[in-house]
Amino acid sequence: MNGISLPPARIVGPMWSDDFAVLLGLKESARPNYHKPNNEVERLYRLVAYKNHNAELDEGQQDIVWARFCALYLPATVKLFLNPPTSSGDTPEMIQELKLNSAYFEVLVGIQHIPYFAKYLRSSKPTAAGGKKLTQALAERVVSLAPTWDRHLLSPEVDSRTGRPGDYFKSVIGSAVQLLSTLLTTFVKEDLATVLSAATKAELLPWLQKWSARYMREFLGEVCLRTLGILSGERGFNKGVRSMRKVFKNWDTCGIPTCEVTENLKVCGRCQTVRYCTPGHQRAHWTDPSAPHKEMCHKTDY
Ligand SMILES: [Zn+2]
Ligand SMILES: [Zn+2]
Numbered sequence: 001m002n003g004i005s006l007p008p009a010r011i012v013g014p015m016w017s018d019d020f021a022v023l024l025g026l027k028e029s030a031r032p033n034y035h036k037p038n039n040e041v042e043r044l045y046r047l048v049a050y051k052n053h054n055a056e057l058d059e060g061q062q063d064i065v066w067a068r069f070c071a072l073y074l075p076a077t078v079k080l081f082l083n084p085p086t087s088s089g090d091t092p093e094m095i096q097e098l099k100l101n102s103a104y105f106e107v108l109v110g111i112q113h114i115p116y117f118a119k120y121l122r123s124s125k126p127t128a129a130g131g132k133k134l135t136q137a138l139a140e141r142v143v144s145l146a147p148t149w150d151r152h153l154l155s156p157e158v159d160s161r162t163g164r165p166g167d168y169f170k171s172v173i174g175s176a177v178q179l180l181s182t183l184l185t186t187f188v189k190e191d192l193a194t195v196l197s198a199a200t201k202a203e204l205l206p207w208l209q210k211w212s213a214r215y216m217r218e219f220l221g222e223v224c225l226r227t228l229g230i231l232s233g234e235r236g237f238n239k240g241v242r243s244m245r246k247v248f249k250n251w252d253t254c255g256i257p258t259c260e261v262t263e264n265l266k267v268c269g270r271c272q273t274v275r276y277c278t279p280g281h282q283r284a285h286w287t288d289p290s291a292p293h294k295e296m297c298h299k300t301d302y
Helices: 017-023 040-054 059-082 092-098 103-111 115-122 126-154 166-186 198-214 219-232 235-252 279-286
Strands: none
Touching: 017 040, 017 059, 040 092, 040 103, 059 103, 059 115, 059 126, 092 126, 103 115, 103 166, 115 126, 115 166, 126 166, 126 198, 166 198, 166 219, 198 219
């Protein structure tokens, strides 16, 4: 001991787009002493820590980080979600769970409201091909994990083997169904059957019905009810879908937060993620004090 006491190690400053890319294995770290995660569980835990750390930033700053991440790394992230890597020590149960509850899934959940995600899903370029498979893959994985996770939900005490409470699964399932509803909302104008097979839909419906009844007025119950509405295609739900599409506000209405104009919008030619009613509103948004578009405007290859 030399008598010098150091403050505890902590993450300093916000995590930037490239920090997330390094953690997901999409970019080499610039730091020579960077330790790659040993397995996908560790990657997920670290990712959650990064996200919690950035939760201290205001929403506009978080969106700037995610916009750049999406512009550069979204297609690769979707690819990894669709084909999750495994490590030699993974048990069959872990491999099964990591098909849904992975770092890649956590990122998709976190970026689903970012306009680049909607652009990616709309894109017909080969680089965005993964987006067309996402709805089916996500729904299949929810269906295949539902029996196990539902058992955890019904016995909410801490699992001695994993150290996780049953409520943990309530939030994971809630996130999965929420992401599914975002995807379905994006494709609602097209034929849903092209992104979700009738067989998978039929397997999914009973689980959504069960959870929406059991967890009424909780997040899980609410997202299940909303997703049931989208899947049923009932007329009464169209209004709800329209208001949900406001999540992608930059597309369906003028990009200026206080402007509600929806007609004759012109797209920002560089990023193609936002539309404006007038050149004046486009100029104002570029340097908007709370969320300047120049910080979020990137070219993409999708
Ligand atoms: Zn406007
Ligand atoms: Zn732009």
